[in-house]
Amino acid sequence: MNGSWTLGYKGEVMQDRITNRGAPRAPYGESAFDEQYLTERLDNALFAEGTWGEGRRLNALIAHNRYKRMRNTWLRDLTTLDEQLIATTGMQDTSRFSLTNARIVFSSASDSSAIGYELGTDLNHETGAGDRVGDGTGETIGDYAVFASMEWKPMQQLVLRPGARYAYNTRYGAPLIPSFNLRWQFDSAIALRAQAMPKDSARHR
Helix, strand or coil: CCEEEEEEEEEEEEEEEEEEECCCCCCCCCEEEEEEEEEEEEEEEEEEEEEECCCEEEEEEEEEEEEEEEEEEEEEECCCCCEEECCCCCCCEEEEEEEEEEEEEEEECCCCCCEEEEEEEEEEEEEEECCCCCCCCCEEEEEEEEEEEEEEEEECCEEEEEEEEEEEECCCCCCCEEEEEEEEECCCCCEEEEEECCCCHHHHC
16 A cells, blocks of 8 residues: 555643732731632644545544643731631632543545545543532533545536534534535636535534
């Protein structure tokens, strides 16, 4: 099997610290509430692209992202600069989120063929945990979709592209979403495009 393949990896790490110095408290201005926000983010992505034969192409992406945000509040004595971490509910909070995504698309569309097609899957799994997320014990949601489309050129100027997408979501219902696209190329500078989709498809995409 002759062809070419490209493999790649992308990783990013971010850490951000913000300190909010509170105003002196009445009536004597001897203390203040100070807040600190610490944000950590880690992004990873592994991707591959391959071509072979006449117009066959495979694109794959696997990504995993993590996000963590910590909020801490102290009571600071402005006369001695001593500080005390406040244990009151709502004054401390740690939120964690993660997203895992896998997307694979296979397509075949050679220049000599009047018919091409595309098949793919798009898988997403998200988690969230924190005092302000759900009941505080953590939440998860999954969205797992497959899609397919066909491209037909009955003549050189006209391209018809019907397709469909179906997704299973762990939290809400997601219907089968059909679509239809048309492109008529009048000349090198003018083209007519039209698209037909169900009314409710936008809210489920």
